[in-house]
Amino acid sequence: MNTTIQLQVNGKKHTVQVDPATPLLYVLRNQLALNGPKYGCGLQQCGACMVLLNGKAEPSCMLPVAAVKDRKIVTLEGLIQNDNEMHPVQEAFVQEQAAQCGYCMNGMVISAVALLNENPHPDDTAIRNGLQRALCRCGTQSRIIKAVKRAANSK
């Protein structure tokens, strides 16, 4: 049942042998050994597994890998610049110390990057709407909002 699938992840082409129905999340984590996208629910309810698909934040946990062959996929790792510098959004999360356990951070950063691409200077409501799909159980939301504001101002 395995087929050969070509994917474009973090600017590179990858060829994987997998069941085409496998959700993208498992392929990114297991075949490509990426840590950014996380398993949280597998139900598109929590945002832990967010990736950028052609620049838009999308949960990867129910998306069959075969359906994203032609799309540009970017994970947390792919936001790091060539000189090992963090993306301004990642940098802002570190500056604001916007994590407790940090398990939700992938979904938050990816959602924020997509939001700021569309709306470089979001107000409080736009930030909340932009992050609405991502859950945090530690209660770090107030810092996450500050981090997104900081990233917007740093541009």
Added chain:
Amino acid sequence: MNRRNFLKNTGCLAIGFSLQRSFIDLPSPMFQELPQSIKRHPHINAWLEVLANGQVRIFTGKLELGQGIGTAIAQVAAEELDLGMNKVEVVLADTLRTPNEGYTVGSGSIEQSAMAVRFAAAAARQKLLELASQQLGVPAAQLNMQNGTISAVTGNKSITFHQLLNGKQITDKVQAPVNLKPKESYKLVGKAIPRSDISRMARGEQYYIQDMRFPGMVHACVVRPPAYDARLQELDEKALKKNIPGILKTVVNGSFVGVITQEEYQSVKAQRWLQQHSKWSAGSKLPAGSNMIKYLKTLPGQNDKVAEKGSIPDSNAWIKAQYYKPYHMHASIGPSCALAIYDNGRLHVWSHSQGIYPLRESISKLLPLPVDKIDVTGVPGSGCYGHNGADDVAADVALLAMAYAGKHVRLQWTRSDEHAWEPYGSAMIMEAAALLDDAGNITAWLYELWSDTHSIRPGGDANNLLAAQHYATPLKESSRFSSGANRNSEPYYAIPNQRIEAHFFKGPLRTSALRSLGAYANIFAIESFMDELAEKAGKDPFTFRLMHLQDERAKAVIRKVQEMISNIQLPANTGIGIAFSRYKNSASYCAVAAQVHVQPATGAIEVQKMWSAIDAGEVINLDGIINQTEGGMIQSASWTLIEQVKFDAQHVSSRDWVSYPIMRFNQVPEVEVAVLNQPEEKAMGAGEAAQGPAAAAIANAVYKAGGRRIRHLPMVPS
């Protein structure tokens, strides 16, 4: 000798260093109590090693749970040894390497582990100075310690920690009195030192247990019964193999079912297939649709008199109120996960359990396999907030790894596994009654609570592991009626006549420790009731609390919060409520204020902003305390407003984030925290101080905003 053996026989190998009296004659307290953890593990090298690269490695038996303990411990060690933060590395809970410090719970990591490290590092400092003095021929008083090098104040003689020890470690015992660095000269402790692990998370580096990968690693799932005590009747292994590719092994023991597969997604599919195609007995019915307060009060149980003082008068003037808190979930964002390999007669488990040493004993009894054949390494997972599925998934994977030797087996519970099987925070009923005198003083106080247990942590036995309960010869849960339910059931106020009683029931759902245990519900009740009494007494909530408090530190956090909100202009239909507690009545002081808007037409509640003033004694990491307190308020707001575990007659029906919603961004309040530092007081954890007062502050604010007096949670049932 490796560390495993060292930790087993601490002290059998000494390198013959001895402390000279002259170094302990420096000014020190007359009487110094060593931290408990040091008493149990007195050797300096149990806590600290000097590495060849000039770094110092610290060992703690506690695990990082998102509370920033790794950074706080590094700060304390770096301070005593005058090292830069980048020169200190911290090794977290590992039965191969670190001391046994029991469970990482009760906000005790700062009090226990950080203080043990402080004493061990300070003792190491004395020792290093003594050795340097001998080697350099310079009196210790004329030596200077800086970033791993000891040099003479005059001249150019110097030597590094590593050169001094020459690959050995300091095996002396930490003995009182230890010269601790005077607090006035602190450079790191008390400051908001950033956590270095946050950039690793932001970069997507390997950090969590979920990120561990080994060559040849295989994946697994477990299939739980459709009801707590349903038993497996029929499972078709052949058909499973035919329908799902990649099945490597199916393990069935009574009603414990696990499947090992090549790929992770195959495990997901195998679980779904078996859930649809296996037969189970019905199991006992849950009391679905009952009025929970009535139901829980009828359950047989055990009674406990928590406190009694003065005498309780007969009177018609008792003011009474009843409060209720439903079952709550830990609801970690990442469901529990564990890995294990059984190879050459040894089992190695990787776990995010809060207590890897007790877990090792529990697994040893479950399998069975002798304890000294098992290693457990603690690896951070998603925030757990207490006893979630961490121990259970580790036991599951240990069983599976034993059945499939030679390979690393990784078990990732699904969202539904975690939601439906984690042990919840117990539902609780609280009934309070009070008498007021003419001046508005509370003269008598009656309080009764009803609760299930707040601890079924495995604690070294196998009974409380889910796998053991599903075995062919099932073990029964041993629920110890912990005093967790009583936590903060006594008011911190000066009331001459009091009686506090607790009733323990064995309720329908599996329950254990959830952040702050009974304190959340008790403080919600007591602090809501205080506002109700204040109104009856014709006093404002601040004055009423202050007039019943004697502890100046308690008054200080209340006054601080009062100051924080003093300039707020309230729009229509908006109110501010406050609440206070001292966690466990012996730890951190915390006052919270909440600003809430209530829509007059619909009664819809919006928590707009929350403030907190906290006194956690000596501050180790300022930002750590702020972060924990902000998070505590937001998490508590979510519990209080919308959370409730639901069940039908068969089992828990809250199986995902739709059936168990938690707050999303559009509901989250703004938060602000002020920390009152008390450098001369004991350092205390801050992670559980805010939840109780946050709940009551919201309830009090809803009332002030023109809403109802809400005594039964959640405030906004979905």
